[in-house]
Amino acid sequence: MLEIKNLYKNFGSLKVLKGVSTSIEKGEVVSIIGASGSGKSTMLRCMNLLETPTFGEVWMEGKLLTPVDPYLHPEVIKASNTFKALTAQGMDENAAIAKIKAEDLLQEKHNKEGKEYKALMDKIYKENFIDIDHARRKMGMVFQQFNLFNNKTVLQNIMYAPVKTGIEELKKAKNYNKETKAKLIADSKERAEALLKRIGLADKANVYPSTLSGGQKQRIAIVRALAMNPDVMLFDEPTSALDPEMIGEVLDVMKELAKEGMTMVIVTHEMGFAREVSDRVLFVDNGNIAEEGNPEEVFSKPKDAHLKDFLSKVL
Amino acid sequence: MTFSSLLKGMWKVISLYWKDLLGSGIAFTLLLALIAVIGGVIIGTLFAVGRMSKLKVLRGLIVAIVEVVRGTPALLQLYVGYFFVPAFFPAMNSLDPTLMAFICVAVALTINSGAYVSEIIRSGIEAVDKGQTEAARSLGLSGKDAMLDIVLPQAVKNILPALGNEFITIIKETSLASTFFVGELMTKYKNIVGVTYDSVSTLMVVGIIYFILDFALSKGMKTLERSMKAHA
Ligand SMILES: Nc1ncnc2c1ncn2[C@@H]1O[C@H](COP(=O)(O)OP(=O)(O)O)[C@@H](O)[C@H]1O
Ligand SMILES: [Mg+2]
Numbered sequence: 001m002l003e004i005k006n007l008y009k010n011f012g013s014l015k016v017l018k019g020v021s022t023s024i025e026k027g028e029v030v031s032i033i034g035a036s037g038s039g040k041s042t043m044l045r046c047m048n049l050l051e052t053p054t055f056g057e058v059w060m061e062g063k064l065l066t067p068v069d070p071y072l073h074p075e076v077i078k079a080s081n082t083f084k085a086l087t088a089q090g091m092d093e094n095a096a097i098a099k100i101k102a103e104d105l106l107q108e109k110h111n112k113e114g115k116e117y118k119a120l121m122d123k124i125y126k127e128n129f130i131d132i133d134h135a136r137r138k139m140g141m142v143f144q145q146f147n148l149f150n151n152k153t154v155l156q157n158i159m160y161a162p163v164k165t166g167i168e169e170l171k172k173a174k175n176y177n178k179e180t181k182a183k184l185i186a187d188s189k190e191r192a193e194a195l196l197k198r199i200g201l202a203d204k205a206n207v208y209p210s211t212l213s214g215g216q217k218q219r220i221a222i223v224r225a226l227a228m229n230p231d232v233m234l235f236d237e238p239t240s241a242l243d244p245e246m247i248g249e250v251l252d253v254m255k256e257l258a259k260e261g262m263t264m265v266i267v268t269h270e271m272g273f274a275r276e277v278s279d280r281v282l283f284v285d286n287g288n289i290a291e292e293g294n295p296e297e298v299f300s301k302p303k304d305a306h307l308k309d310f311l312s313k314v315l
Numbered sequence: 316m317t318f319s320s321l322l323k324g325m326w327k328v329i330s331l332y333w334k335d336l337l338g339s340g341i342a343f344t345l346l347l348a349l350i351a352v353i354g355g356v357i358i359g360t361l362f363a364v365g366r367m368s369k370l371k372v373l374r375g376l377i378v379a380i381v382e383v384v385r386g387t388p389a390l391l392q393l394y395v396g397y398f399f400v401p402a403f404f405p406a407m408n409s410l411d412p413t414l415m416a417f418i419c420v421a422v423a424l425t426i427n428s429g430a431y432v433s434e435i436i437r438s439g440i441e442a443v444d445k446g447q448t449e450a451a452r453s454l455g456l457s458g459k460d461a462m463l464d465i466v467l468p469q470a471v472k473n474i475l476p477a478l479g480n481e482f483i484t485i486i487k488e489t490s491l492a493s494t495f496f497v498g499e500l501m502t503k504y505k506n507i508v509g510v511t512y513d514s515v516s517t518l519m520v521v522g523i524i525y526f527i528l529d530f531a532l533s534k535g536m537k538t539l540e541r542s543m544k545a546h547a
Contacts, residue, residue: 050449133456141449143446143449147444147446147447149447149450149451150447151465160464161455161456164464221450228454
């Protein structure tokens with residue numbers, strides 16, 4: 001469903017992700033744990049390209065979200081001038097590929113690597129890419145700081161994206177007129193109201209976010225993402241900015257989602273919660289997934305020394 | 316000079332030159348400020364949009380203009396306008412000299428104000444939390460939609476008060492235009508003193524008029540701000 005391949009992310013000279021790969025299956029709940037600053041948010045934000053990976057690819061439902069990473073395609077490397085030059089000097093093909101990968105030898109400018117290389121890169125991209133705005137419509141995201149739209153009421157917050165993107169779809173299908181627009185708005189409103197009712201905040205539909213508590217804001221942020229009918233939900237420490245007494249209400253909404261079979265990726269410091277809802281737990285350390293497994297393995301029988309150390313501090 | 320003789324002098328200035336002061340001095344001052352602010356908002360918006368463009372050359376050019384305007388005295392910019400605008404548009408030399416001076420000064424003040432307004436708009440946009448854009452983008456909205464529907468409506472709340480201040484500043488800066496006798500308030504001051512030789516009384520009257528203009532404007536802005544907050 002969602003796959004990251006050999007993801008690298010540098011911020012200037014700071015190397016945050018160093019070749020992370022993982023695949024999230026449909027219906028799976030994956031928690032990402034790790035020390036603060038280890039790159040958990042960066043990893044999550046690379047999944048919907050709020051951060052642009054330096055290298056590597058992100059795939060969502062068989063579609064490519066990033067540019068093609070030549071290092072992930074041996075046939076592309078083989079088409080490059082750099083590879084041809086190395087093998088012409090008598091270097092073994094596999095050794096040449098290994099050297100090119102290890103030393104990042106491919107020229108960034110495609111034409112410098114020759115026509116064949118450029119054509120192959122373009123072909124792979126054209127066959128697989130999906131527009132990022134479209135991909136994101138199927139990936140909900142929940143932020144630590146809620147990020148409700150301050151200039152919109154609660155109901156408008158939830159309806160905004162479905163209506164806006166819905167209108168775009170209608171226009172594209174040449175089916176945009178008064179009636180279809182009215183129906184879209186009515187449907188979006190009905191759905192938004194149902195979602196609000198579900199989290200017990202129907203009475204807040206017409207207030208502005210500034211009047212809400214943190215817990216209320218975050219529950220609304222969750223249903224705002226759900227209003228787009230996403231296939232996967234990404235959570236970046238959804239309870240870390242909350243007063244302790246409000247954490248429970250947010251986790252409850254998330255637990256319910258998990259029970260309903262939503263695919264979820266959750267960066268969290270709530271170890272009890274991660275243990276309870278996750279199918280798989282990833283421990284991120286030093287820009288990589290240092291250990292992963294089911295919650296039982298990760299929490300009860302940790303192998304990685306840093307993970308043991310981390311757990312002893314947080315549990 | 317006693318206080319009562321000052322009052323008498325001021326009264327004389329007001330009664331003799333009321334029409335001259337109010338009728339055209341204030342009108343020209345406000346007209347010049349209005350041109351500069353409206354033109355400034357247009358130029359400033361274009362600059363602010365230009366600075367978000369992908370074209371490096373355009374961004375660099377705008378930054379350079381803004382920095383030059385901010386780094387040189389406004390009076391100098393008026394001189395530049397006064398001499399350069401007619402050089403570029405020779406047809407202007409056939410105009411009435413006061414009108415020509417007015418146009419030149421208006422152009423210079425507009426560009427000056429445009430540079431400051433573009434900074435106001437830029438910082439107003441930057442003051443909106445990045446999370447607002449990220450939330451919109453994460454829902455699949457384009458950068459343009461996020462900017463127009465989410466960021467700008469919030470930025471306006473930062474921008475409008477600062478624009479009010481810019482208007483107030485510009486009203487005061489129009490007094491520099493009297494160097495070229497364009498007919499605004501400070502020019503009128505010079506005209507009147509040329510006849511009466513009573514600078515103190517005239518200055519007081521002109522000063523009070525400037526103060527009332529700016530004070531009323533600042534009060535008006537505050538009311539507007541408050542009503543905006545009430546609707547947020
Ligand atoms: N936009 C950014 N610019 C520069 N450095 C960043 C940026 N975002 C994150 N970092 C740095 O990357 C590292 C990992 O950050 P992050 O992924 O937020 O960690 P975590 O979520 O695990 O606490 C930190 O050292 C952080 O300071
Ligand atoms: Mg984080």
